[in-house]
Amino acid sequence: MRAFYAAVTCLFLLFFFASSAMPVVEEYMPPPMTEGMFPCSNCHATMEVNRKKRVLKEEHTDIKLHHAETMRWCLDCHDAKNRDKLRLYNGDLIDFTESYRLCGECHGNVYKDWKAGLHGKRVGYFAGPGKRTYYLCANCHNPHDPKFKPLKPEPPPYRPEENHDGISR
């Protein structure tokens, strides 16, 4: 009987520690990419680098830069040599999935709040073993035009007189 109790206790402890040691899955939303564009090097690898500020007429015509556009152009954020990467101030190359590091270089305060889970959006689980899912900056703000666009609101609630049986809807 004693051995049985010992075994049960051991098993319980094992489960207890195993569950506390289990890593919590933290996941970022995939960055929003225009379909069929990535990897960028498909086209850019063979193209000559043109650093001139200009109106893009053949490709990327949908991008209208409204993000401190007077002092910025494509290659300030996108790397000239490896277009599949973004480029930090110090020259480090990062993936699009890590774009928040680039955003954080200017928006330090927001970055700090975002890391704490305050700015931005999180969905799924916040406690227990469930998967945490974090939105990237670019999931909500278009990096080329980050200001939020107005939305159509959902319909207002019925007024009391509309909520009664007498009026059909």
Add this chain to the structure above:
Amino acid sequence: MEYQDKQRYTRREFLRNLSLTTVAGMSIPLLSSCSKEEAEDFLQKHFHEMTREEKKVVIAKLEERYSRKYGKKFEISTKEAIPNTLWGYGLELSRCIGCRRCVYACVRENNNSRYKPQLHWIRVLRLKRGTLINLDDSEHYYDPPQVPEKGFLYLPVQCQHCEDPPCVKVCPVHATWKEPDGLVVVDYNWCIGCRYCIAACPYKGRVFNWAEPNIPPEEVNPSVHYLGNRPRMKCAVDKCTFCIQRVRNGRYPACVEACPTGTRKFGNLLDPDSEIRYIIDRKRAFRLKEDLNTEPKFYYFFET
């Protein structure tokens, strides 16, 4: 004197027993006139007084009844509060754009009646900028083509899950109470529909099922909690439960997930590393009608 002490009944006891017998006697024809289901419901105990076995029987009965009514397999949870939790909510006022996505996500998640009566647990108030404290001038029927509108601020209000809830105090039958994790819940079966709680709530956080709820069977959410989003019945009061069925499993409430601007935050007030504590420690946070000493656990704040 001695003689009186030996008396078996005092007059008061006699009258009480007589009236109880009368009520019991009168209820026999009453109960026999209604269906078995209705009689069972009527005789069902308060949620706190049920034993584990009795709860199981009630859950099985309800699961069967809901499945029959909505054609989906229901799972009714009675999961209890997690120790060392006190749920708190944060809402960033400068970011809310008043789009009401939360309102309808809440309705779908919580099996609210869709129309006649239409019951919303979240009410988005529109206020003129600069008149934040004057809730009398708020408007919640606003319907512009696009939001946000210039010069307005939006203030969503739902149950504030007060630490000292006035609604709980006034309930004459203890059908509503505060759970150990701070959620104010309702036992819909025990509620007698007197609506004292609706009158007592300073936040208009509660709504009443004036008629049998209208839920389209294809939209019904079958993952429910007994004290939360299970389909209600006519004459029951219901209200926001911070999505008890989700948060007790560590999942964000439906309104948090629906918000397109990330205005809504949620977490455990007792966990110093939680998002909600970060807000209270570092941001300009306030609660609605703090002067009433209801101690809401719903914090409005400004990010900067």
